[in-house]
Amino acid sequence: MTEELGACPECDALYRRRRLKRGETARCPRCGARLYGRSRIGPDQMLGLVTGALLTFIIANAYPIVVMQVQGVSNSATLSGSIVTLWTEGRRLMAVLVFATTQLFPLLDLLAMTALLSVAVRMRQGGATRPVWFAPLLRFLQSMRPWGMTEVFMLGVLVALVKLSNMAHILPGVALWAFGALTILLAAILTFDLRSLWDENGS
Ligand SMILES: [Zn+2]
Structure with a gap:
């Protein structure tokens, strides 16, 4: 081999x-x-990075991304709240695009990497064999990568922000900084060559 x-x-x-x-x-x-x-870092360190990104993802979605001031009244909005607003305003295509690029794709990618890296780490320690879902999941993840997750992700967040700023005077919220950190983490995670995982054969 x-x-x-x-x-x-x-x-x-x-x-x-x-x-x-x-x-x-x-x-x-x-x-x-x-x-x-x-890659310079092994699957075990990459797993730590991916776990950190998942936690940052939760923070970024749990806290308000913007604080809006409408006629002196402060209102905060989370990213998912903004997506719902876009949808109810009739901008459905935009709502779907922002949802897919900022929530669905990054979450799927991070969860898939968690599963694959956990297996790779266990195989490296010996004992574990490659589960049946390993190859299809790895192929799926590789086919998703040309979408340029980080760029598309940032674009999704920006589109949501621009739409919101048209509606009200906005101030950055906690989640905006979390999204900034997440962008950096995602960029680091994408440096990991997924093809190296094919070499993990449990031996
Ligand atoms: Zn050549």
Whole structure:
């Protein structure tokens, strides 16, 4: 299993896949394109990062993202509250887009990574074998990645904020800072090369 063949995505040159050291990147010998890499941090540390991101996600959704002042009266809104407002105002497509990009996709991604990394850590410690859902879930997660989670996520939050600021004078709430922190965490999590998880074979 150590000598697997692969083709360069840029120039189709064939290469032999080898096991990399941490932080190492394999490049195409012909065109220099990045072929695959092994992240600097292992699955156990990445699991800690993902858990932190999940907690930040809860804070970001539990606290108000903005405090609105309408005619001298303060009102606070959470992100999910803002999505409901968009929906009831008839901006349904926008409500669905903001919901998908700021809630559904990041949550699915983080939960899937938690499951996969937990298995990878247990396999590395020995004993555990790869569960049947491991391969389909990993493929699903890889197929979702080209969506550029962080950019789309930030865009979703921005769209919600711009819509709200049209309606009222707004001040940033606690959740806005949590969303800022979450964006940084998500960016760090996305540096993890999911393909390295295929190498975890329980041996
Ligand atoms: Zn190449």
